[in-house]
Structures are given as C-alpha cells and as structure tokens.
Amino acid sequence: MAIDKSLKNQYPVRNYWRHFMHRVLFGVLIAAIFGLSISYLFLGLLPVQSILLSISVTTIIITACVFGVLLLMMRPIHLIMRAITMRSGEPTVQTPPNPNVSSLISGNLKPVLDTIYGSSPMTPAVGFSATQAVTTATPALSLLEHALEQTSCGIIALNAERKVIAHNVHAPIKEGADKQPEIELEFINMESLDEWLDSLSNTAVHAEKTWQRVSNKLAGEEGRRMFDIIATYERGSQTETVIACYERTLQYMPEEDDLDFIAFAAHELRGPITVIRGYLDVLGMELEDSLDDDQRELLKRLVVSSNRLSGYINNILNASRFDRRHLKVHLKEETIEKIYDTISDDMTMRATAQNRILSVKFDHNLPTIAADKGSIGEVLGNLIDNAIKYSNEGGIISVYAEIEGDFLKVSVADRGIGMPSNVIENLFKKFYRSHRSRETVAGTGIGLYICKAFIESHGGFISVRSQEGVGSIFSFTLPIYSTVKQQLLEGDNLTLIRQQHGWIKNHSSFRG
Amino acid sequence: MAIHTVLVIEDDRFIGEMYVRSLSKSGYEVDWMVDGNDGLVAARNKAYDLIILDIMLPERRGNEILDALRNDTEDLIPNSKVLIMTNFEQDDESRMAMQYRADGYLIKAEITPRKLLEIIAELDAVSAK
Numbered sequence: 001m002a003i004d005k006s007l008k009n010q011y012p013v014r015n016y017w018r019h020f021m022h023r024v025l026f027g028v029l030i031a032a033i034f035g036l037s038i039s040y041l042f043l044g045l046l047p048v049q050s051i052l053l054s055i056s057v058t059t060i061i062i063t064a065c066v067f068g069v070l071l072l073m074m075r076p077i078h079l080i081m082r083a084i085t086m087r088s089g090e091p092t093v094q095t096p097p098n099p100n101v102s103s104l105i106s107g108n109l110k111p112v113l114d115t116i117y118g119s120s121p122m123t124p125a126v127g128f129s130a131t132q133a134v135t136t137a138t139p140a141l142s143l144l145e146h147a148l149e150q151t152s153c154g155i156i157a158l159n160a161e162r163k164v165i166a167h168n169v170h171a172p173i174k175e176g177a178d179k180q181p182e183i184e185l186e187f188i189n190m191e192s193l194d195e196w197l198d199s200l201s202n203t204a205v206h207a208e209k210t211w212q213r214v215s216n217k218l219a220g221e222e223g224r225r226m227f228d229i230i231a232t233y234e235r236g237s238q239t240e241t242v243i244a245c246y247e248r249t250l251q252y253m254p255e256e257d258d259l260d261f262i263a264f265a266a267h268e269l270r271g272p273i274t275v276i277r278g279y280l281d282v283l284g285m286e287l288e289d290s291l292d293d294d295q296r297e298l299l300k301r302l303v304v305s306s307n308r309l310s311g312y313i314n315n316i317l318n319a320s321r322f323d324r325r326h327l328k329v330h331l332k333e334e335t336i337e338k339i340y341d342t343i344s345d346d347m348t349m350r351a352t353a354q355n356r357i358l359s360v361k362f363d364h365n366l367p368t369i370a371a372d373k374g375s376i377g378e379v380l381g382n383l384i385d386n387a388i389k390y391s392n393e394g395g396i397i398s399v400y401a402e403i404e405g406d407f408l409k410v411s412v413a414d415r416g417i418g419m420p421s422n423v424i425e426n427l428f429k430k431f432y433r434s435h436r437s438r439e440t441v442a443g444t445g446i447g448l449y450i451c452k453a454f455i456e457s458h459g460g461f462i463s464v465r466s467q468e469g470v471g472s473i474f475s476f477t478l479p480i481y482s483t484v485k486q487q488l489l490e491g492d493n494l495t496l497i498r499q500q501h502g503w504i505k506n507h508s509s510f511r512g
Numbered sequence: 513m514a515i516h517t518v519l520v521i522e523d524d525r526f527i528g529e530m531y532v533r534s535l536s537k538s539g540y541e542v543d544w545m546v547d548g549n550d551g552l553v554a555a556r557n558k559a560y561d562l563i564i565l566d567i568m569l570p571e572r573r574g575n576e577i578l579d580a581l582r583n584d585t586e587d588l589i590p591n592s593k594v595l596i597m598t599n600f601e602q603d604d605e606s607r608m609a610m611q612y613r614a615d616g617y618l619i620k621a622e623i624t625p626r627k628l629l630e631i632i633a634e635l636d637a638v639s640a641k
Contacts, residue, residue, distance in 0.1 A: 270599035270621040271524065278530045281624035285534070310621060317601075326604075 012111035019108055024073050031065035076109055083116040086205055086236065096205060096236040100160055117237045154227070154245035156183060162197065165239065172216040172225065172245055183243070184216045185229070188323060189430070189453050193231060197241065200233055207233045213252055213430065214245075219260060219323035226252040255431050256323075259446075263320030266313045273313060277306045297353075304353045307346050311381055315446045318378070319430070322453045329372035329457045331488060333481045336369060336401050336410055337362045342377045347384050351397065356388050360399040368481040369408050370488060375454040376478065379462075382447040383412040383474045390472070391416030407460060407477035415471040424464055428452040451476070459484070515561040515593065515636050520544045521551030521577065522566045522597075527620065531564060534625035540632075548572025555581055560592050562632065565614075567598040574598065575610055582613045593635050597623065 039058040079097040086096035097104065099113035148155055154171030156164055164181040167173050176182035187193065190211060200207050211229040218224075227245040234240060280303050291299065321327040340347075340360060351358035380399070387397040391414040401410045419427070426432045431445040448462075455462040455476045466472035481488075518540045522528040528544050535542045543560070545551040548569040555563055555577070563581075567574035574596065581588045594614040599621055602610070611617045615635060623631070 267599070267601060270619075271527075274599060274620045275524075275526045275530065277621070277624050278527065281626050282530060282534055285626060286537075313621070328604075 012108060013115050016108055016112050020076065024069070027069045027072050028066075031069045032062070035062040035065035076107070076112075079104070079109060080112065080116065083113050083236065087116055095202070098160060098236055099238070113236070114238050117234070152247050154243075154247070156243040156245070157239035158183075158241040158243070159238065160236075160240045162194070162241070170245075170247070171243075172227065185214050185227070185245075186216065186218060187211065187214060188325075189428075189449065189456065190214075193241075193243070196231065197233065200235075204233065205235045213248075215256075218325055219256060219320065224253070224256075225249045226256070259316070259320060259323075259431075262316050266316045266320075269313055273306065273310050277303075277310060280306060300349060300353055304346075304350050308350070308385065311378070311385065312447075314378060315382065315450050318450045318453075319446045322450065327453065327457070329375050329454065331370040331372055331458065331484075333368045333485075333488075334371045334373055334376075335362075336366060336371075336376075336408060336478075337364075339371060339373050339376050340380060340399070342373060343381050347381065350385065351388060354388055355393040356391060357394070357396045358384070358399070359396060362399075362401050366401055366408060367403065369478040370481045370484045371458060371478050372454075375457070379451045379454050379476060380410070380412070382451050383476075386447065386474070387412050387414035387416065387472075390414065403480070404477060406480055406483040408480055409475050409477045411473050411475040413471065413473040418468040418470050418472055419464075419466040420468050424466060427464060428462065515540070515632055515639075517541045517558070517560045518543070518562045518564065518632075519551070519554055519558075519560040520564045521546075521548070521555075521569065521574070522564065523547060523569050524566075530625060531628065534629065535632075538629055546570075548574070548577055552577045552580055555592075556588060559589070562593045562595065562635070563589070564595050564597055566620075567596065567600045567602065567610075575606060578610055578613055593639070595631070595635075597628075 036058075039061050042057060042061070043054050082094050083096055085092050085094065096117075097113060099105075099110040099117070104110050104113065148168040151168070152170055154173075155166075155168045156171045156173065157166040159165045164173065164183060167181060172184045173181045174184040183193070185193065187195075191199075191209075196209055209231050211231075213226060214229050215224055215226045225247060226249045228248050229246070230244045232242045232244075234242075280299065284299060284303065287295075287299070318327055340362065344360070347360075348358060384397060384399065391397065395415050398413045399411070400413075401408055403409070428448050428451070429445075430449045432449075452462050455478070459479050460477040462474070462476040464472055464474045518535055520528055520531050520535075520542060522531065522544065523546050525546075528546065532542050532544050543554060543558075545554050549571040551565070551569065552572060554560075565574045565577060569577075578594065578596075582594070593616075595616045595618060596610055596614045597618045597620050599619060607617065616631060618631070
C-alpha cells in the first residue's frame with residue numbers, strides 16, 4: 001500500500017504547477033458563476049432602471065470575486081517566497097512556513113517547501129535500514145547510508161515534533177513506551193537537548209550547539225557509553241534537528257570509573273574520618289585548659305585538615321550520587337545567615353589557620369530562601385575553601401548577599417590570583433582543573449561541579465566573574481521563599497527544579 | 513522528660529568509646545552494646561531516654577532492631593528518643609522508613625561528639641516543650 005501511494009505521488013514537485021493551475025481555473029469558474037448569479041439576483045430583485053448602475057453593480061461584484069481568486073493564487077507564492085527568504089539567510093521577522101501543517105499537506109505544497117528547505121523529498125522511515133526496504137534509493141543515497149552505518153558516529157534526525165524519524169546503528173537510541181525509538185542520552189548538570197530546543201522555539205531559524213561528556217546511561221548502569229554531541233536545528237526542515245554523537249567512551253570512561261572507585265573508597269574512609277574528627281573534638285574539649293597557644297594551634301591545624309578531608313569526601317560521594325540521580329535536595333524556608341551558621345566555626349578556623357581574613361556580612365533584613373540547609377552549606381564551604389586556596393596570605397575573602405529579582409544572590413569574593421576567561425567557561429565541568437591549578441594547587445575538579453548541581457537543583461544559577469591577578473567573585477542565586485512558597489506547600493518540590501529530574505535530597509534536620 | 517539514660521548500639525570500638533566517653537563526661541548515664549541482639553535485648557529490658565543506633569551491626573541490623581522496637585502495631589519504647597547514626601549508604605526507601613520512626617538520622621562522619629551533645633540538648637528542648 002505504501003509503495004502504491006508513493007508511485008502515485010512520484011513527482012509531487014513537478015506536478016505541483018499542473019495541479020495548482022487546475023485548482024485556480026476551477027476557482028475562477030466557480031467565482032464567475034457565483035459573481036454572475038449574485039449580480040443577476042441583485043438586479044432581478046431590485047427595480048434598477050439605469051443600465052449604467054446595473055453595469056457598475058455587476059462590475060463591483062465580479063471584481064470582488066476575481067480579487068478573491070487572486071488571493072487564493074497568491075498564497076502559495078507568498079509561502080514559497082517566505083521559505084526562499086529563510087533559505088537565503090537574510091535577516092527576517094517572518095517565520096518560515098511549516099510544511100507539516102495539515103493545510104499545506106492537503107494542498108500539495110509540502111513537497112515544494114521540503115525541496116526549498118533542502119530536505120529529502122521522500123519521508124524517511126525509522127532507521128536507515130528500514131528506509132532501504134521501502135524506497136528505491138539512488139546509488140548515491142545508498143552509499144551514504146552505507147557510510148552512515150559504518151561510521152562510529154551516531155546520527156539521529158528528529159522532526160518538528162521531536163520524534164526520532166531516522167537514526168543509524170551507532171546512535172544512542174532506546175525503544176520507548178510505545179515501541180517508538182527514543183534518544184537515550186542523560187544530560188546531567190547541563191542544558192538538555194529539550195531545554196535547548198525549547199529555548200529556540202519561535203526565535204531561531206538555524207542554530208547549533210555542542211555538548212561534551214554526555215552519557216547514554218547513568219553511572220554504574222550496564223552498557224554506558226559517552227559522547228560529544230553536536231545538534232543542528234533548521235526550522236521547517238523535515239529533519240528539523242539533526243544530532244551527531246561522537247563516541248568518546250574510551251577517553252571519558254577511565255575518569256568516570258576512577259570516580260566510581262574513589263566514591264567506593266571514600267565511603268570506606270568515612271569510618272576512620274569519624275574517629276579522627278571525633279577524637280580531635282574529644283581532645284579539644286578535654287585539653288581546653290591545659291594546652292599552651294602553640295599546642296592549641298597544632299590541634300587547630302589537625303581539626304582544619306580533617307574537616308577539609310571530610311569536605312572532599314562529601315564532594316566525591318555527592319558527585320557520585322548526583323551522576324546516579326541519587327542526590328536529592330529537600331527545600332525548606334531558611335535564612336542564609338542560619339545556613340552559614342552551620343559552617344561558620346569551621347570556615348573561621350580554616351581562614352585563620354591559613355592566614356586569610358574572612359569577612360561575612362549578611363543583612364538581617366534579607367528575605368528567607370527556599371533551600372536545603374546541608375547542600376547550601378556545602379556549596380558555601382566549597383566556595384570559601386576555593387577562595388582560601390586561590391588567594392594569598394593575608395588576603396580578604398568577603399561573603400555577602402543581595403536581592404536580585406525573585407532570587408537572593410550570594411557571593412564569595414577573593415582578591416586572589418584570578419583566572420583568564422578561557423578557564424572560566426570550563427570551570428563547572430566535571431574533572432576540570434585549569435592547567436595552572438594542576439601544577440600548583442591540589443583539587444579534584446569535583447567541587448564546583450557539585451556546587452553547580454546543588455544550586456541548579458534549587459532552581460538557581462551559579463556564575464563567576466574573574467580577572468587574572470585581581471581576584472574572583474563566585475555568585476549563586478537561590479529562590480526567595482515567598483516566590484515559591486505555594487509550590488512548596490503543595491508538596492511539589494519538583495516544580496522548582498528546572499531540570500527534568502526531581503532530585504530531592506533528604507538531609508536530616510541536624511546535618512551540617 | 514529530660515534525657516538522662518542513653519543506650520549506644522555501635523559495633524566500632526573506637527566510635528563506641530568516643531560516644532560513651534563524651535556522653536558520660538557530660539553527665540549522661542550510658543550503656544553500650546556492640547551487637548544487634550544484645551542491643552535489642554537491652555532496649556527491651558530498660559526504658560532508656562535515648563537510643564543511639566547504628567545500622568550495620570553484627571547479628572541484627574539497626575533497621576531490624578528499630579522495626580522490632582517500634583512498628584505499625586506496637587511501640588515498645590514510647591518514652592525513648594531514637595537517633596540513627598550511620599555511615600552506611602541506604603537506599604531512599606529504607607532510609608525514609610527509618611527516618612519516619614526515629615527522631616534523627618545522622619551521618620556519623622559529620623557528627624563530632626560536641627555536635628552530638630548539641631543535638632541531644634535540642635532533642636531535650638523539643639521534648640520539654
């Protein structure tokens with residue numbers, strides 16, 4: 001049946017003009033009959049004596065009918081010109097016509113527009129191998145198909161409804177609920193393909209975006225592969241979005257496996273770290289009155305170091321949980337001051353032990369925020385720890401907050417070594433460490449990755465401004481409680497989260 | 513009722529001693545059990561004001577002990593507070609189930625003895641209200 005239909009419409013573009021002319025002639029005929037009938041009726045019903053008046057009325061009615069026919073003829077020309085304008089690349093405020101609109105399909109204009117947009121005149125079936133079965137492909141096309149099957153690069157084509165309409169064998173594809181192919185990609189801690197396409201709707205005609213380190217499955221799942229991805233969007237094209245997935249499993253997986261192992265090891269480290277921190281605390285309490293200043297300083301260094309170690313272990317465990325989608329935030333009404341209080345002693349001790357001046361100023365009148373106390377405490381701790389690490393002895397680290405629209409913006413500023421702009425764009429990526437920091441300062445490239453994950457799970461943003469040799473300001477935003485109170489009271493924590501995953505981290509109320 | 517008697521069920525010698533030492537010095541009357549069976553027996557035999565319960569325990573795990581003491585049909589320890597203290601990574605469901613029946617669920621690595629004392633004081637303040 002499908003083949004019969006395709007033969008019937010074998011030359012839809014070539015035949016378009018003939019069909020169109022038939023329609024126009026038919027339209028003119030109908031309009032003439034309609035016009036004359038109306039005129040006749042009009043003149044017959046009214047006692048019009050003047051021949052001049054009769055001719056005028058008839059002329060007006062027939063002109064109106066002809067004008068209607070003209071409009072009918074002009075519409076396809078208008079749509080074709082809009083499509084050509086889009087293809088020309090000239091800036092325009094007009095939206096290009098969508099060939100998949102039902103009126104255009106029934107009017108046979110779809111193949112014409114598809115040809116202008118440069119997409120294949122034949123509808124591809126699902127999977128290139130399936131295409132071969134139902135169409136008589138030209139030799140050039142079958143060579144291309146052969147090449148697509150051979151390359152390790154996955155290619156996926158989506159239509160305007162974002163349905164997979166074609167893909168090659170290496171593409172990360174899974175079978176969806178209705179047995180339809182679906183893209184199998186996990187955009188963790190980055191803008192997802194859907195979010196990107198949402199941002200393009202009604203604004204862009206042509207766009208392109210690349211992603212790095214995108215996996216098809218979550219950490220720890222069987223058959224995990226990793227890709228760098230380029231998506232190309234062309235509005236109105238039959239294959240509106242084309243995704244090329246360059247497989248990088250061999251390059252990326254060792255680091256991922258390392259993290260898996262380290263997370264496993266980090267978990268084992270929790271026992272000893274409990275003992276070390278605990279007994280240091282016991283010693284601190286019991287020797288409070290008998291230590292001299294020197295010894296007190298040594299004990300403080302031990303406490304600071306064990307706390308930092310504990311922080312790094314938490315980062316690794318959180319990153320590992322996050323990649324497995326096990327990390328959750330539980331948002332409650334909090335004040336930034338109270339959250340800072342949970343880490344205040346530790347931070348003050350860290351700063352003084354390393355000769356930095358920590359200045360924390362939160363206005364008492366700041367509004368309450370919707371936050372997970374434990375997670376935001378860890379974000380602040382990481383940012384302050386970084387500020388200590390990347391600044392010089394005696395340097396001032398300022399922590400402050402201000403209102404920015406519906407958000408509270410919290411900033412940690414240092415007057416340290418700063419960063420060049422090429423470092424900044426990669427800063428929040430997993431395992432990223434700048435060339436210089438690899439050599440001079442310890443770090444895992446996990447801290448800022450997990451900070452971004454936490455902040456975005458709150459519906460906020462994290463950003464940085466920096467100048468080499470001058471210093472850096474890291475800022476993050478958190479929703480003001482009153483702006484999201486309703487969603488929270490309705491028990492719908494998930495609506496706060498811009499990403500599609502509902503991470504609800506259930507920190508105990510005493511964590512901190 | 514103010515917290516005075518505490519039962520610590522913890523198999524790690526260092527960690528157990530650490531809690532016992534700091535709690536005793538702060539004036540609490542502390543008993544310490546190192547395996548799950550003994551822990552459950554002790555909790556049944558004496559009405560402690562507070563039970564500090566680990567999860568990974570020999571003989572009987574912490575979640576089983578809590579289930580036996582406090583479940584949907586009965587509560588054998590109506591006057592006791594329960595603090596789960598563990599470094600064990602539980603799945604969400606089991607964690608929520610334990611959290612529901614306990615008064616606190618803490619990660620041991622993050623709770624120093626001084627913090628534990630503060631938390632017990634907070635529990636006390638809550639029960640005093």
